[in-house]
Amino acid sequence: MARIRLMIVDDHEVVRLGMRAAFELEADINVIGEASNGAEALAKISVLMPDVILMDVRMEKMGGIEACREIRSQYPRIAVLMITSYPDDEAVTASILAGASGYLLKNVSRAELLKAVRQVAGGKSLLQPEASKKAIAQMTTLAQRSNPLPGSELTEREREVLSLIARGYTNKQIAEALYMSEKTARNHVSHILEKLGLSRRSEAAAYAVEHKLVTRRDQQP
Template structure:
């Protein structure tokens, strides 16, 4: 359900292909806890429509006429900071992924995503999560593991580094806890410290900051 009072999650779809919008409309409308609040075919159209429809989650294509999805994401979040943008695109190149996340996108999915996973991702994003396609998570990790010449953040403890590695791998707190053999509450406590030390506000920003600092190699036990 939506963020407040158990209301349906309001969704805005931004894609320049009518057939894609129609397919998403058909599928989303049968979900009892989701409400398709609007559709836009461009970034320029999406901004005023978002003000009007007040979506909880925006499914944003990247390749749009005029303003691209990255810029549209940046402007939309400046306009409505509480909104959650999930990129839904055919393109998973590393540069596109990082640009979208740096613009503030909460998640990044490829259009090959299973429909049930897409619905789960919308719910996850509305609840404050950061859904990523597995391919996208792998690209972020590959970027992290390349030598960057940057100094790692010495302020993080070894355990905090392991928890951070779990976050960048797209694991939930429960999965990180199982991997490290610690309690889920302990993972949450470590994440609170990680966010504070890195000066970030959430999981997506922490993963991006980890990329910038070259924090890799301390990884959680396999």
């Protein structure tokens, strides 16, 4: 059976020595290298080619989460096991999004540490379901920001005006319906067309119907 090639990345030499000592007597785990930060780890990976990287979360020059993201992008077969001194929900979520296979606290027992390295080396994830849910929720939020809902760039008042445009209202009728001056109504219409990248009221009306910002039944005044 091939030995697990392990790399330890931590900015404290004493911590690295302690972790190395935890694996020295294990026949199936071989510590093949160390690094003091994420940048140094990235520079050594192409030569060392570890199976698992035990990575500290917070380090100078390049932290563990950023390094994990780069490593998983360049070397997807390498498993990264994050380890830190303090529990932090945001760091757990960020680690999952970066592609980490697990997240441990440094006060973990030796037996638990050995078990974790073996599990991630075997392709298993140590991440708790609740942490994964938080990561999925954050990914959904980011996706929504990258792909905003139709009409989300409009203000509430502009959405009201757009609804009336789709129902065939003139500027004067919009002004009367929303208790504003005709000039203000005209300005709202101009801003709506500009924000949506449209040139005509008819296009705005079609946009509103297509994206269900107003129902077809309500198109007529």
